[in-house]
Amino acid sequence: MPQHIFRDRGRALAGNAKNKIALAGVATLGAAALAFTTAPSGGQTTTAEAAFPANVAYSSEPVKVVTTGITDQFADAGLKVEALAAKKKAAAEAAAAEAAAKKAAAEAAAKTAAAQAAAEKKAEQRRQEKAAANRSAERIEFETVAAKSYANNLDGWIREALSIMKAKGIPGSYHGLHKNIIRESSGNPNAINNWDINARNGIPSKGLLQVIPPTFQAYHVPGTSWNIYDPVANIAAAANYAADRYGSIDNVNSAY
Known part of the structure; x- marks a missing residue:
């Protein structure tokens, strides 16, 4: 008799394709009792069969709990994927921004170094031009003298x-030199x-100008010339001493 009940119920559930198994039906099917064998003291074995409820309640409502949970899990997984993608995108953008900033800093440093080098080169060129002009002026003056x-x-x-x-x-x-020369030597450089x-x-x-050797050497x-009789050297040394x-x-x- 229990086997007949299982067959009938299986056909009934399979025949109704439009209705999904309700939670109450699943619970009823899972409540079937198993047979237990007990050995009483008399040595006889008795088999007891589990009884099924006479009335089983079915529901026409679809099972929503399982499907809703799966949907939520997929939704959560989608959100996690989106969050991960957004995080990767943000990291990539940050890396790109950092690389761009480093590149801009390097370019700015290169421009500054180039400008400084150009300024130093220009300044050095000006110094060389000025030095060349000074040498030219000195050479002209020397040549003129x-x-x-x-x-x-x-x-x-x-x-x-x-x-x-x-x-x-x-x-x-001229007058000061001439009058003293005439008084001291009468214009004779060998006096x-x-x-x-x-x-x-x-x-x-x-x-x-009648200069003694120590004074000539000191002034x-x-x-x-270092020759005390050289007229130009004698005049210059005597004038230098007189100025001091x-x-x-x-x-x-008068005599000095």
Whole structure:
């Protein structure tokens, strides 16, 4: 009899294709009792069959719990995929932005370095041009001075000495030099005093302005001869000494 019940119920459920199994029907099918064998003390075995309820309730409502759960799971999975894709996209955009920023910084640094190099090159070019101009001016001035010649006489000696004194910042005038030369040596570049106190001390006065050797060496003007009898060197050294001692050769009106 139990087997007949299972067959009938199976056909009934299969024949109704439009109705889905309700939760109550599933619970009823799952409630079938299994047969248990018990061994009483008499040694006989008794088999008990599970009884099924006489009335089984079915529902025409479709099972929604299972399908709803699956739908929610797919929806959650879709959201997770979208979130992951959005995260990857954001990371890619951040990486691209960082790369663009680094590239822009590198380009800016390169432009700054190029501008600085150009400025330094231009400044160096200006320095070289200025140095070249200065050398050219010095060469022209030197050539002009070298080309200028002076007469080999008292007038020429005084004028040449004045040119050197001007370049060295030593004061003095033509008149001041001329009057002292005439008084001291009468214009003789080889004049020597062998009778005064300096001569007795072994250092006689010599040249146009009667300069003693120690004074000539101490006040020698660079660019002139070291020969105390050289007229231009003698005049320049005497004028340099007079400028230091009296302010200018023009202030000397007697032996010094």
